[in-house]
Amino acid sequence: MSSPGEPAARAVSTAVDALAYPAIYTRTAIALHWLVALLIACGFSLGTYMVDLHISPRKLRLYSYHKWIGITVLALVLIRLVWRLTHKPPPEVPMPNWQLRSARATHYLLYALMIVTPLCGWLYSSASGYPVVYLKMWQLPDLVHKNPALAKVLVQIHGFLAWSIFWIVLLHVAAALKHHLVDRDDTLRRMLAWRRS
Amino acid sequence: MQATFPTPILSAAALLIALAAAAAAAAVAAGSTNIDPAKSTLMVTFRQENVPVDAPFKRFSGHIDYDPALPGASKAALEITTASLDLGSEDYNSEVRKKDWLDSGSFPTATFISTAIKPGAAGHIDATGVLTLKGKTQTLTLPVAVGKAGTATSFDGELTILRSYFGIGDKEWNDVLDDKVRVRFHIVE
Numbered sequence: 001m002s003s004p005g006e007p008a009a010r011a012v013s014t015a016v017d018a019l020a021y022p023a024i025y026t027r028t029a030i031a032l033h034w035l036v037a038l039l040i041a042c043g044f045s046l047g048t049y050m051v052d053l054h055i056s057p058r059k060l061r062l063y064s065y066h067k068w069i070g071i072t073v074l075a076l077v078l079i080r081l082v083w084r085l086t087h088k089p090p091p092e093v094p095m096p097n098w099q100l101r102s103a104r105a106t107h108y109l110l111y112a113l114m115i116v117t118p119l120c121g122w123l124y125s126s127a128s129g130y131p132v133v134y135l136k137m138w139q140l141p142d143l144v145h146k147n148p149a150l151a152k153v154l155v156q157i158h159g160f161l162a163w164s165i166f167w168i169v170l171l172h173v174a175a176a177l178k179h180h181l182v183d184r185d186d187t188l189r190r191m192l193a194w195r196r197s
Numbered sequence: 198m199q200a201t202f203p204t205p206i207l208s209a210a211a212l213l214i215a216l217a218a219a220a221a222a223a224a225v226a227a228g229s230t231n232i233d234p235a236k237s238t239l240m241v242t243f244r245q246e247n248v249p250v251d252a253p254f255k256r257f258s259g260h261i262d263y264d265p266a267l268p269g270a271s272k273a274a275l276e277i278t279t280a281s282l283d284l285g286s287e288d289y290n291s292e293v294r295k296k297d298w299l300d301s302g303s304f305p306t307a308t309f310i311s312t313a314i315k316p317g318a319a320g321h322i323d324a325t326g327v328l329t330l331k332g333k334t335q336t337l338t339l340p341v342a343v344g345k346a347g348t349a350t351s352f353d354g355e356l357t358i359l360r361s362y363f364g365i366g367d368k369e370w371n372d373v374l375d376d377k378v379r380v381r382f383h384i385v386e
Contacts, residue, residue: 055289055292057369057370057372057373060373061246061373064246064248128285129250129251129285130285131249132248133246133247133248133249136246136247137247139248148285
């Protein structure tokens with residue numbers, strides 16, 4: 001049934017696909033990815049640093065900054081999620097199935113953690129009676145009533161979630177570097193290239 | 198050994214103390230009602246980095262002498278245990294008891310003693326009194342809403358005081374902590 005014209009046609013259609021669906025993420029997706037990455041790095045470092053400080057005006061200020069970063073991450077991740085669901089990501093880079101599957105699982109997990117971790121921090125703020133006042137200007141509603149016993153549990157969960165992000169990001173970065181440096185494929189390049197979207 | 202020989206001076210002192218106690222008890226018994234600590238709240242709200250934080254005083258006592266027919270004859274006296282301010286964590290609570298803050302060691306109590314109470318707007322009385330906090334006094338006048346809490350009478354009001362006036366707070370905190378502190382009370386007698 002095959003005609004001699006088919007392989008050529010497929011090659012053409014692949015080339016057309018490549019034009020219609022560029023092999024890289026959109027500029028918006030790339031910008032959001034790196035911005036959120038930077039904010040998470042700052043928020044996490046700040047969080048681990050500030051908790052052990054003796055109480056001081058500086059400590060309170062750092063707590064405020066940490067909360068603002070968390071709320072910003074939460075908002076940006078929700079935007080990212082909408083963007084991701086409404087914009088086709090580039091086609092998968094060819095790689096073994098188990099790698100595709102673990103990459104997908106890692107991404108799902110990261111999205112979930114990026115939403116749940118700041119939410120848990122917000123809950124903790126409410127439960128401990130120190131509401132979030134975003135950028136010192138907008139007071140966010142309390143998600144729960146003041147409850148010291150609940151606050152103690154929530155702060156543990158918040159810490160656990162934050163460290164989960166740490167380890168999963170480490171895996172995410174290691175995998176990206178492995179693809180870039182060892183496999184020399186386009187996995188990382190798709191998220192670095194700054195071309196038209 | 199000395200204590201076994203009661204001197205006239207000691208007896209006189211004992212008598213005076215007994216009389217004072219009896220007088221105080223009589224004052225409480227004669228019309229003034231002790232406030233109900235379980236139903237009353239005294240809440241402080243301070244702002245740090247514009248974040249409002251509520252902190253209750255867990256221990257306070259006092260009595261209110263209130264006659265709806267004669268509001269002008271009313272009297273109120275409150276005594277607040279400064280070490281009982283609860284900011285939500287022991288770290289903060291022990292900090293706020295220190296010398297720079299409430300100095301609970303030297304000033305274990307704060308008091309509000311009414312000096313004049315007048316009928317106010319509908320359902321209100323205008324209370325004037327002296328607040329003594331950390332050794333400083335301030336005369337305040339504030340409207341107090343009078344209501345019913347079951348069979349008891351409730352008194353609600355709020356006022357704003359300045360930390361700087363009472364010398365409360367380490368200077369290095371002034372950048373993050375508002376000078377104004379809101380105090381709200383709900384007193385049930």
